[in-house]
Amino acid sequence: MRRLIRPYFAGASGYSYAKKAEDVAREHGIDRVARLASNENPRPPSPATIQAAANALQTANRYPDERASALIKALRRYHGDYRFVTGSGMDGVIETVIRTVVEPGETVVISTPTFSFYGLAAAIYGARVTNVPRREDFSIDPASFIEASQGAKLAFLCSPNNPTGNSVPPEAVEEILEGMEGLLFLDNAYVDFADIDYRPLMRRHENLVLGRTMSKIFALAGLRVGYAFVPEWLEPYYHRAATPFALNSVSAAAAVGALADTDRVHETRDHVLEWRQRFLEEVPFRTYPTDANFVMIDVAPHTGDEATESLAAKGVLARSCTSFPGLGDHYIRVSIGEDWENIRFLEAIKTL
Ligand SMILES: *Cc1c(COP(=O)(O)O)cnc(C)c1O
Numbered sequence: 001m002r003r004l005i006r007p008y009f010a011g012a013s014g015y016s017y018a019k020k021a022e023d024v025a026r027e028h029g030i031d032r033v034a035r036l037a038s039n040e041n042p043r044p045p046s047p048a049t050i051q052a053a054a055n056a057l058q059t060a061n062r063y064p065d066e067r068a069s070a071l072i073k074a075l076r077r078y079h080g081d082y083r084f085v086t087g088s089g090m091d092g093v094i095e096t097v098i099r100t101v102v103e104p105g106e107t108v109v110i111s112t113p114t115f116s117f118y119g120l121a122a123a124i125y126g127a128r129v130t131n132v133p134r135r136e137d138f139s140i141d142p143a144s145f146i147e148a149s150q151g152a153k154l155a156f157l158c159s160p161n162n163p164t165g166n167s168v169p170p171e172a173v174e175e176i177l178e179g180m181e182g183l184l185f186l187d188n189a190y191v192d193f194a195d196i197d198y199r200p201l202m203r204r205h206e207n208l209v210l211g212r213t214m215s216k217i218f219a220l221a222g223l224r225v226g227y228a229f230v231p232e233w234l235e236p237y238y239h240r241a242a243t244p245f246a247l248n249s250v251s252a253a254a255a256v257g258a259l260a261d262t263d264r265v266h267e268t269r270d271h272v273l274e275w276r277q278r279f280l281e282e283v284p285f286r287t288y289p290t291d292a293n294f295v296m297i298d299v300a301p302h303t304g305d306e307a308t309e310s311l312a313a314k315g316v317l318a319r320s321c322t323s324f325p326g327l328g329d330h331y332i333r334v335s336i337g338e339d340w341e342n343i344r345f346l347e348a349i350k351t352l
Pocket of ligand 1: 039088089090091092115158161162187189212213214215221224225226
């Protein structure tokens with residue numbers, strides 16, 4: 001029956017998931033593993049957020065509000081008067097945007113090295129993917145990005161970028177928006193850890209989508225809530241393309257709760273800013289400036305796979321960057337975790 005599978009999936013390997021903490025613990029006989037591989041918030045959601053989700057569970061026999069109106073209202077309260085769409089994680093939003101605008105055979109442009117899902121999702125819809133390499137220091141060259149984008153329907157840019165950690169200055173994003181004909185999806189998964197605001201660009205440009213997630217600073221990775229700032233013209237078509245009820249009612253309610261938890265967000269941010277500075281100062285390998293809740297490290301002469309294996313043996317789960325398209329094999333990415341996790345990581349990396 002395997003002949004029924006689309007040739008694309010028969011050949012492609014799919015998304016690379018982080019190793020499971022339980023597996024690492026078992027392999028190395030360690031009770032508690034420092035989970036620094038997925039850029040999650042190490043703190044669980046607040047009691048108020050958990051209560052909001054529990055309340056929503058009481059009416060889980062009913063279908064969700066198809067437009068997630070309560071969440072949209074909370075987003076307007078949080079960000080101001082913009083248009084928003086939601087999805088099952090930002091990954092769900094990315095997929096729906098691709099589905100809304102890209103025909104098979106059309107070009108999707110991606111700035112690499114970066115998050116792998118843009119390329120995977122575009123290929124699933126039959127797009128032709130053009131990778132535009134960043135400069136040696138991982139900054140963006142707007143001119144080459146614009147040139148590669150001529151004739152493309154959609155382009156992806158991640159800022160702060162996963163896994164390199166650096167941001168694209170808003171002026172460079174604006175230059176790209178003015179130079180390209182298609183839509184720019186600017187992935188802002190980590191923008192809450194940076195001192196940059198791209199939102200004003202939404203007021204001046206019709207070809208910008210800002211992707212956001214509740215999985216990182218808002219601590220809801222397990223509930224899969226993503227959203228985007230969209231131009232008004234795109235909104236009705238996004239809804240036509242979307243899977244009905246993609247965002248479930250419990251997750252939507254938790255997201256409303258988490259958006260109201262501004263104290264938690266500030267605490268997380270302060271904690272991350274303090275620790276990432278310490279990582280940059282104390283890691284005895286080349287690190288890269290970061291605006292996110294993780295640090296990329298060049299572990300040469302080791303490979304990323306060797307380094308993550310060796311860290312795992314010491315109870316630290318980090319991410320080898322070998323699966324990121326366009327990056328060499330000697331990088332790892334380490335998230336900022338709780339104090340004990342960060343301390344254990346710093347001790348481990350010093351003896352690599
Ligand atoms: C984590 C992450 C996302 C996806 O977030 P979800 O909302 O959990 O799907 C999107 N983009 C980047 C760059 C990420 O690191």
